[in-house]
Amino acid sequence: MPSIPSSPDRRETLVAGPADANGGTMTGIPVIDISPYLQGSPEGGREVANQINKACEEIGFFIIVGHGVDQPSVDRTYRTAADFFQSPVEDKLRIRQPDPSISRGYTPLKGESLSAGLGMGAPGDLKEMIDMGPVDIPGGEYYERPEAGHHFHPNLWPERPEGFEQTMKSYYRRMNRLANDLMGLFALALDLPEDFFYDKLDRNMSALRIICYPEQAEAPEPGQLRSGAHTDYGTLTILMSDQAAGGLQARHRDGYWVDVTPQPGSYVVNIGDVMQIWTNDRWVSTLHRVVNPPAELASTARRHSVVFFHQPNYDAVIETLPSCFGPSEPRKYDSFTYAEHWTRKWMATKA
């Protein structure tokens, strides 16, 4: 039995779909208004859950509106991230990631190769970034025992831009709340009690990553992308980015790449490996990548993303959910803890 979803079909040569100007396709990602659920309407919530179930079965990506996150705080987070990447390189390196196994601090250009996590070797990704982890750690034995590894390592905060720490902490908290709400919807979508996931998420090791994909003065190496093709590791990812050329694409199950271009004010949500494994492949943790800008825009197309990776507790057991297997649907995966899965995937990208 495979322990992670990395079957050979994820590595196959990809066929072209009906192309648009960016080399992606015109096929849309569903837009879902989640406000009926957040407002507590049982029928509305059921309908939202149905839409999410369909999106997760078909493409593993959807765009949310009606999410209730206040736009000034989103704008402030985006601006603070963009300002950081303008800092002198010595300032950025002052908070450099202390060790490849510790997901904190600044990683310079080409410091990670996401496609290596699926065994597809490639040159380093054309991005720089800061990784941040949990911001409210109550303390106690659970957070300090050996199995906790570095999952609650202190964050590394830059001195500038001013307000960075406060802005990122408050955004982290807001994203964690939204992600937990989405997990309530996921439970409904899977015919489970709404609070089914709570005890797997109550001490979660989620991560906030801000990314800059700089202008490209030189042509990329063969196979080199802004972010190589990969699947995310956890439960779900909530992404905000700008509209610069050279953006996100998701792999349609028919094998071609779909451009993911949300309207400002909305979020892209995609599910990660944990949801695919928990659902025994009913939901798909879709391969995605960030492509290079076209050559004529490469010298100006600087792009930023703010990405929240929602991840369960480090000791959450990842095994098929009760509603997703039965006599006609045997379990496809061995069980393991989330930390085991995360460590395998994370370390592969740092080789």
Ligand SMILES: O=C(O)CCC(=O)C(=O)O
């Ligand atoms: O920047 C983006 O649009 C997506 C980044 C991404 O997929 C990731 O960092 O996992």
Ligand SMILES: [Fe+2]
């Ligand atoms: Fe991703």
